[in-house]
Amino acid sequence: MKQYFFPALKLTLVLVLLTAGLYPLLIAGVAKLAPGKGDGVKVELNGKVVGYANIGQQFSDDRYFQGRPSAVDYNAAGSGGSNKAPSNEDYLKVVQERIDTFLAHNPGVQKADIPAELVTASGSGLDPHLSPAGALVQVRRIAKLRGIPEQRLQELVKDNTQGPLLGMFGPATVNVLALNIALDELK
Incomplete structure (x- = not known):
């Protein structure tokens, strides 16, 4: 031995x-x-830290683009998903509540037009990105509340869209924090 x-x-x-x-x-x-x-990459505005580039955060004001929901209430110290299967009744109830809330805040949008990322949390619960479609579906609401032409907001989304890595790896994304900062900077 x-x-x-x-x-x-x-x-x-x-x-x-x-x-x-x-x-x-x-x-x-x-x-x-x-x-x-x-x-982490701190994002500053007027000398003040307003967030981190790669950590999602909640925007509850309808005048801003909303990011993905979070299973951990946007707490970076407790990153994680819900661990519930797509067939779980509790999970389906939460998703339906998110759909109903989204539709209430975005009149004129049909349920079929809501991208899945706007009603489901990411695996980490901290995803700071949306697809361009996830941002564009919110344009009508923001244009109405801010008095900005929809076409100008669509251009803003396009200007803040990052293509796939090396043009072929992953989807195109929009960083919600960067988009909202650019939205506030519109004159």
Whole structure:
């Protein structure tokens, strides 16, 4: 037994050192080279931090574009989804409530026209992006409340749409915080 125990113990200690010590330090070092230095990319407006570029946040005022719902109330410390199956009765009830709320705040929009991301939370509950369709379906409401022509808001959405990575990986997205900042900056 001794002939197996000590080599196994040595291997365990080496792996603990690598996986619990050196690897986290390496990742932390690489993060310091990234934008935001590993602390997230802060978005500032008039010298004041208004949010983070890659963390979704709630916009409850109808004069703004609404982002994805969050299963964790937009708490970045508690990232996670609901873990309920699409067939779960409680989950279906929550989604239906979100649909009803969206339709109440967006008269003239049909249920079939609501993109799924506006009534379902992402896996992290913190997705800061919408599809262009998710933003465009809200244009009529915002145009009416702000007195801005719908065409101008459609252009604003187009200007704030990021294409797929390298033109082929992933969908086109719109960062809701950046879009709302651009909306406030419209004259």
